[in-house]
Amino acid sequence: MLHVENLTASIGGTPILKGLDLSVGSGEVHAIMGPNGSGKSTFAHALAGREGYEIGGTAVLDGHDLLAMEPEARAAAGLFLGFQYPVEIPGVNNMYFLRTALNSVRKARGEDEVSARDFLAIANEAMALVEMKQDFLHRAVNAGFSGGEKKRNEILQMAVMQPRLAVLDETDSGLDIDALRVIASGVNSLRGPDRSMIVITHYQRLLDYIEPDFVHVLVNGKIVKSGDRTLALHLEVNGYADFVDGKNEVDGHSLSGATT
Amino acid sequence: MTAGSVATSTAHPASVAVLDQIAGYERPTKRDEAWRYAPHSQLAQLSFGPPHTPAPPLPGDVEQQIPAIEGPTIVIVNGVFDSVHSKLGDLPTGLVISSLAAAATIEPERLDRHFPPMAHDAFMAANLAFGTDGAVIRVGEGVCLQTPVHIVDILVPGEDHNGSCTGVVIDLGPSSSATVIETRIGGSSADQEVAGGSNVRTTITLAASASLEHIVLQDLPRSLVHLGAVEVTQAEGSEFLGRSFNIGASFGRMAYQVELVGDGARTELSGLFFGRGEQVLDQQITVVHGAKDCVSTQSFRGVLDDQSVGVFNGGIDVRPGADGTDATQSNANLLLSNRAEINTQPRLEILADDVACKHGATVGQLDETALYYMRSRGIPAEEARRLLINAFADQTLEGVGIETIRDWVIQRLGHTDD
Ligand SMILES: Nc1ncnc2c1ncn2[C@@H]1O[C@H](COP(=O)(O)OP(=O)(O)OP(=O)(O)O)[C@@H](O)[C@H]1O
Ligand SMILES: [Mg+2]
Numbered sequence: 001m002l003h004v005e006n007l008t009a010s011i012g013g014t015p016i017l018k019g020l021d022l023s024v025g026s027g028e029v030h031a032i033m034g035p036n037g038s039g040k041s042t043f044a045h046a047l048a049g050r051e052g053y054e055i056g057g058t059a060v061l062d063g064h065d066l067l068a069m070e071p072e073a074r075a076a077a078g079l080f081l082g083f084q085y086p087v088e089i090p091g092v093n094n095m096y097f098l099r100t101a102l103n104s105v106r107k108a109r110g111e112d113e114v115s116a117r118d119f120l121a122i123a124n125e126a127m128a129l130v131e132m133k134q135d136f137l138h139r140a141v142n143a144g145f146s147g148g149e150k151k152r153n154e155i156l157q158m159a160v161m162q163p164r165l166a167v168l169d170e171t172d173s174g175l176d177i178d179a180l181r182v183i184a185s186g187v188n189s190l191r192g193p194d195r196s197m198i199v200i201t202h203y204q205r206l207l208d209y210i211e212p213d214f215v216h217v218l219v220n221g222k223i224v225k226s227g228d229r230t231l232a233l234h235l236e237v238n239g240y241a242d243f244v245d246g247k248n249e250v251d252g253h254s255l256s257g258a259t260t
Numbered sequence: 261m262t263a264g265s266v267a268t269s270t271a272h273p274a275s276v277a278v279l280d281q282i283a284g285y286e287r288p289t290k291r292d293e294a295w296r297y298a299p300h301s302q303l304a305q306l307s308f309g310p311p312h313t314p315a316p317p318l319p320g321d322v323e324q325q326i327p328a329i330e331g332p333t334i335v336i337v338n339g340v341f342d343s344v345h346s347k348l349g350d351l352p353t354g355l356v357i358s359s360l361a362a363a364a365t366i367e368p369e370r371l372d373r374h375f376p377p378m379a380h381d382a383f384m385a386a387n388l389a390f391g392t393d394g395a396v397i398r399v400g401e402g403v404c405l406q407t408p409v410h411i412v413d414i415l416v417p418g419e420d421h422n423g424s425c426t427g428v429v430i431d432l433g434p435s436s437s438a439t440v441i442e443t444r445i446g447g448s449s450a451d452q453e454v455a456g457g458s459n460v461r462t463t464i465t466l467a468a469s470a471s472l473e474h475i476v477l478q479d480l481p482r483s484l485v486h487l488g489a490v491e492v493t494q495a496e497g498s499e500f501l502g503r504s505f506n507i508g509a510s511f512g513r514m515a516y517q518v519e520l521v522g523d524g525a526r527t528e529l530s531g532l533f534f535g536r537g538e539q540v541l542d543q544q545i546t547v548v549h550g551a552k553d554c555v556s557t558q559s560f561r562g563v564l565d566d567q568s569v570g571v572f573n574g575g576i577d578v579r580p581g582a583d584g585t586d587a588t589q590s591n592a593n594l595l596l597s598n599r600a601e602i603n604t605q606p607r608l609e610i611l612a613d614d615v616a617c618k619h620g621a622t623v624g625q626l627d628e629t630a631l632y633y634m635r636s637r638g639i640p641a642e643e644a645r646r647l648l649i650n651a652f653a654d655q656t657l658e659g660v661g662i663e664t665i666r667d668w669v670i671q672r673l674g675h676t677d678d
Contacts, residue, residue, distance in 0.1 A: 049636070051628075051632070070635065072635045072636075072640050075636060075637055080637075083633065083636075087627075089633070089648070089651065091648075091651025091652065091655075100643065101634070102638075140651075
């Protein structure tokens with residue numbers, strides 16, 4: 001599904017991603033954890049196509065050379081990024097935005113556009129999934145939404161877009177306990193053999209709800225460790241100390257769950 | 261009157277007097293503050309003269325540019341009332357619509373306010389001298405019109421002079437209310453583009469507690485110039501809602517002079533100017549608070565692409581004794597290109613006490629982060645830009661109840677191929 005090889009990204013000559021490799025198979029859920037500033041969001045945006053990076057390496061999604069494509073084409077190819085900081089767009093109606101997004105990717109794929117009526121049914125189903133109140137659809141995109149409401153709106157969009165690969169960047173940050181549960185169950189219900197996810201998080205707690213198949217540790221622009229979900233438990237207890245300061249290898253005895 | 265004759269015989273006496281003096285009025289130059297950003301070389305190509313009757317036939321593509329608004333419609337072509345295209349049957353009681361030329365013949369004294377003895381610049385002088393025809397709309401005391409009145413001014417540049425002058429008079433009686441839309445468009449009968457311009461002057465008189473919504477849709481072809489002037493006089497407790505959508509013409513000028521002469525009068529001016537190519541879109545606004553407890557707002561938004569230039573010159577004059585004035589002014593602009601330009605300038609003169617006066621201007625660009633966010637959801641860049649531009653412009657459409665006008669403006673905003 002997704003193959004990333006030797007991905008590099010720098011901003012104004014400063015390297016942020018320094019040769020990142022990652023393969024995600026169909027239906028898999030991968031978690032990426034790592035210290036602040038290690039490049040997790042940069043990785044997500046490099047995949048989604050934000051301007052302003054000097055990019056190297058390759059990223060291929062279902063045979064599409066992502067790095068050569070415009071952001072909208074990447075979305076049409078099935079990529080979805082749940083933003084760490086969802087963007088407020090005053091004056092653009094949430095419902096209209098969602099429908100335009102869905103119909104844009106459908107059009108790009110040569111599919112029929114969805115009528116206003118059919119869209120309402122799709123939207124209602126997605127709203128129920130994230131337990132969002134109807135009036136959010138009629139407000140401007142994220143404008144004046146609370147932090148948690150914005151995150152809910154991201155998952156709502158994901159549910160409408162039905163992507164092949166969803167990258168969720170700290171979707172759990174800023175959520176209260178109940179909201180976390182709602183969103184996690186929303187995400188889980190979107191899991192399936194044809195949909196993969198990359199879940200970026202700081203908290204192993206999320207991984208209790210959304211159980212990952214793999215956990216990766218991203219430090220200083222590289223994935224320095226990969227393992228199963230017990231790796232997250234290890235991080236919870238020990239933090240990233242084992243991985244920073246150039247110590248890319250860890251003594252076997254203290255690390256459970258590592259596969260490399 | 262026979263074809264090709266000159267319609268001066270019905271003119272108002274002041275119009276005739278200004279015509280005698282017309283050579284004495286010099287065209288404005290860059291040194292005149294109110295004309296500082298105007299493309300003077302284009303203006304120099306404009307020639308004005310007496311209107312020719314009957315109005316020429318309309319080029320094919322012009323008629324379909326007219327927004328389809330339900331209600332009485334008066335069409336003026338090259339400054340001449342066009343009875344063929346006007347629809348003036350079954351007017352409600354209390355509404356009188358006539359051509360300006362007819363009104364000048366029948367009761368010239370009722371047009372004294374429209375025809376002052378002097379002009380303050382050469383273009384106004386041309387309008388007084390040659391704008392002998394046009395539209396007159398009178399609404400009687402206590403009459404509330406349910407359908408809007410539509411005035412369509414069309415310029416088809418002629419051969420011996422390429423400019424046209426139109427006069428519009430709107431009088432609302434006490435406690436009456438109405439909506440008047442002025443659409444200003446043009447076309448050419450020749451295949452190639454010709455220079456030309458329309459010069460439309462509207463004088464509005466609102467009696468006590470009258471309420472008028474007045475909407476100007478300026479969408480002349482970009483080979484032509486438009487000079488629009490709206491002069492409003494408001495009695496006590498009256499309300500004026502002026503909205504302008506200044507979108508077409510190589511040089512599109514919308515000037516408002518609002519005189520609040522009665523206590524407690526309110527005026528709300530808003531507008532959108534949207535420039536592309538090398539357009540210059542110029543808003544010259546003056547609101548004069550000449551009575552107590554009047555409220556005025558000016559709220560204009562500019563969207564400027566390519567090398568277009570926007571001008572917002574907004575004045576608030578608070579005269580001595582106009583205590584309790586509440587005046588605000590804002591001008592927000594969106595520059596879509598780094599070659600586009602906005603010149604915004606407030607002019608405030610406050611000579612009364614207890615005055616609340618606020619003004620502010622902003623200049624911004626499209627929010628790149630919002631564009632990226634939308635594109636990451638699959639919305640193509642062009643469409644995302646359009647959504648953001650519409651979102652910015654939308655505020656000027658707030659409160660516009662007529663769907664046709666909203667659609668017309670939104671459709672014009674999305675129009676990029678001309
Ligand atoms: N526009 C920019 N200019 C300069 N440096 C930048 C820019 N954007 C990001 N960076 C730097 O790149 C590094 C990686 O940032 P990134 O947002 O990817 O980190 P992160 O792993 O997502 O962190 P967090 O856990 O805090 O969200 C940081 O040091 C950040 O300061
Ligand atoms: Mg981040």
